[in-house]
Every structure is written in C-alpha cells, then in structure tokens.
Amino acid sequence: MFLDSLRKKFFQPASFLGCDIGTTSIKIAELKRSGDHTTLTNYALLESFGHFERSNNVLQANDLKLSEQETANMLRLLIKQGKFSTTRAVASVPTFASFITVLEIPSMNDDETAKAMSYQIRQHIPLPLSEIAVDWIRVGQQEDNNGFVKQFILLVAIPNEVIERYRAIFKRAGLSLHALEVEPLAYARSVIGSDQTPALIIDIGARSTNITAVDQGFVKLNAQIDYAGDSLTEAIARGLGVGLRRAEDLKKQKGLAGGHGEYELSTLELPFIDVILHEVEKVRAECERVHAAKINRCLLIGGGSNLIGIESYVESKLGIPTSTGNGLLFAPAPDRLAVVEKELQTRFALAVGLAIKGFI
Ligand SMILES: Nc1ncnc2c1ncn2[C@@H]1O[C@H](COP(=O)(O)OP(=O)(O)OP(=O)(O)O)[C@@H](O)[C@H]1O
Ligand SMILES: [Mg+2]
Structure with missing residues (x-):
C-alpha cells in the first residue's frame, strides 16, 4: 500500500x-x-x-x-x-x-458476488468468456418494502x-x-x-446520441440513439433544398433561434431533437423506477450541445435545470x-x- x-x-x-x-x-x-x-x-x-x-x-x-x-x-x-x-x-x-448493463442481484458479500457475477456474465453477454474482457463494479444498493436488499452492478465488456x-x-x-x-x-x-445528485448526461455527437444517468458519481443507466447533430443538418438540407455544407453552416450560425426564408430552421430541427428527448425520458423514467433516484439536472455535451438555444429547449421539455457540461x-x-x-x-x-x- x-x-x-x-x-x-x-x-x-x-x-x-x-x-x-x-x-x-x-x-x-x-x-x-x-x-x-x-x-x-x-x-x-x-x-x-x-x-x-x-x-x-x-x-x-x-x-x-x-x-x-x-x-x-x-x-x-x-x-x-x-x-x-x-x-x-x-x-x-x-x-x-461494447456491452454496458446494470444488473440487479441480491446483496451478498464480495466473494459470493464474484461467484454470482461469473454466472450473470454468461447470461448477459452473448460472447464466450474467452472472447471478451470483462469488468464489473457495485454501483448501488437498495432495500425494498419487504426488507429485501438488492445491489446494482455495472457490467462492462x-x-x-x-x-x-x-x-x-x-x-x-x-x-x-x-x-x-x-x-x-x-x-x-x-x-x-462535487454535486453528486442524480444527473443525466446527454452526449450529442454527429451520428449518435448517448444518454447516461449518473447518481453519486456512478453510471446507473446508459442508452444510445442513432439521431444526433447530423440528423439536424440533413433535415435542414432536405427542408430548404440546400447542400449539406450550407445546411451545416446555417445550423451552426442560427441554431434553434433564427429563421431562413419561409421556413423557421427550428421547425426542421425540433422533430429530431424531440426524438432524442423521447429516448432521454425513457432513461430518466427507468432510472427513477429502478434506482429510486430522482434526476434533478441535465448536462449536455458533444458537438451538438453547441447548438444555439438547445439548453433552454431541453430544459423546457424535461422540466429540470439544463446546462452544457464542463469537461474541464x-x-x-x-x-x-x-x-x-x-x-x-x-x-x-x-x-x-x-x-x-x-x-x-
Ligand atoms: N456550433 C455548433 N452548433 C450546432 N452543432 C454543432 C456545432 N458544432 C458542432 N456541431 C455538431 O456536432 C456534431 C459533431 O459532434 P462531435 O464532435 O461530438 O461528434 P463525434 O464525436 O465525431 O460523433 P459521434 O459521437 O456520433 O461518434 C456535428 O453534427 C456538428 O454539426
Ligand atoms: Mg462523440
């Protein structure tokens, strides 16, 4: 030591x-x-x-x-x-x-948990153990109404x-x-x-958005959806009949705020943001149901989080304080x-x- x-x-x-x-x-x-x-x-x-x-x-x-x-x-x-x-x-x-999943198993000591996990890994991962690198960590514990204590294990392979x-x-x-x-x-x-209260992190990339629920610093749930920043660019290009480069520039310049000709850009972009937020709501509901952790803030990261107006739109939709995350x-x-x-x-x-x- x-x-x-x-x-x-x-x-x-x-x-x-x-x-x-x-x-x-x-x-x-x-x-x-x-x-x-x-x-x-x-x-x-x-x-x-x-x-x-x-x-x-x-x-x-x-x-x-x-x-x-x-x-x-x-x-x-x-x-x-x-x-x-x-x-x-x-x-x-x-x-x-990769495989990321959070499992619920009865609370037991470390040795018993390790034994139980070798069985759980075979149940949850569709590849032979010889073909994967696997790791797990306890991310929470909870007692139900009948006094039964379960533990949550984050499994990564x-x-x-x-x-x-x-x-x-x-x-x-x-x-x-x-x-x-x-x-x-x-x-x-x-x-x-230092704020360890339950939070959602939404990483809006180019091709996919990752949604992660975190509580007390532990990842409790994760989901991914194939709609992200590029979905907005493509919608603008289709809607306005312009090239993708022009659409990308318009998106970055105006975000959800500005209009363009007879269309409001936001009319083209919002349906895709709503699809992402629908998935976010599912993660939030699942986190609150399974982990009894009431999510009370949302952090946006990834290139797509720089879209002008996205913080206030997400905040109004989710009804929780929303801001861009600070990776620094x-x-x-x-x-x-x-x-x-x-x-x-x-x-x-x-x-x-x-x-x-x-x-x-
Ligand atoms: N100022 C901005 N306004 C709006 N969108 C932006 C802005 N800057 C970058 N983006 C968008 O962010 C996306 C790229 O983000 P990022 O760099 O996080 O993606 P990536 O990590 O390469 O992709 P992925 O995470 O999907 O693998 C692109 O769709 C780009 O248009
Ligand atoms: Mg990315």
Missing part, C-alpha cells in the same frame, strides 16, 4: 493523452499532472466532412468496420501536428462496440477483437495504449463534479485557450475524462 502510493507519487507519468475517436472526428486532449494539480496542456481536433458526401466514409461505422490504416494515419497526423509531449494514450470504445483493433491502430500511430474505456464512464468522470472541471485550460474553452468543455469532455483515467 505504502509502496503503491510511493510509486504513484514518484513514478507516475506526468502526462496522458485522452483519444476520442468519434464517427466523424478525432479529438485528443493532453493532461499534465503536477502534484495535486491537473491541467489541460494541449489538444487537437480532426474533423472529416466526407461522411456527408459518402455515407461509408465515416471514421467509425456501427458495423465496426473501423478502417485501421486510415484511422492510424489520421491519429499519427494529429499527433505530429499537435506536438504533444507524450505518447501514452487512453482511448474510448464506443457504446455500440469489450470484445477482444475490438481491443486488438485499437491496439493495432495505436501501435501504427506510434502511440502506446495505456488503457481502453467505455465512453460513459469517461465523460461522467470529467463532467460530474478537474483539468482547467490555460488562459491562452480561452477562445476555445466552451468547445473544450463540451466536445472534449470525453477525451479529457479518458486522459484523467491515465492518472488513476
């Missing part, structure tokens, strides 16, 4: 990269720790617009056909241009490439094939992969601060990055959470 803390104090690497390989972009955040202070020292973003023109040109497709060579090349390019000071990286595995793919990509890119983590655990780490709560950015701070807080929340994991 003493040796472990000594090792951490003196031998722990001072910097880590958090690498978020999204469907349409790669984001890297470099965090440096000195004493008890962690700061964001560098970042890089590479966005691809190609996915709009050719639907198979995404960095990461739901069918897992991540193009190893192409992704490694892009990572290598970003690392070179970003002039990062370390090659130690922590990366995320998207929700669709990543197929070995996915891990190997990431290892190969990072090796090709000249990086050393220190750890892999599922997305919700990483962004919950960066945006949930535990790793503030230096003054020179002030102009991009909002983007770092929201779009880099996942990358920052990954880099923090390196120090844990």
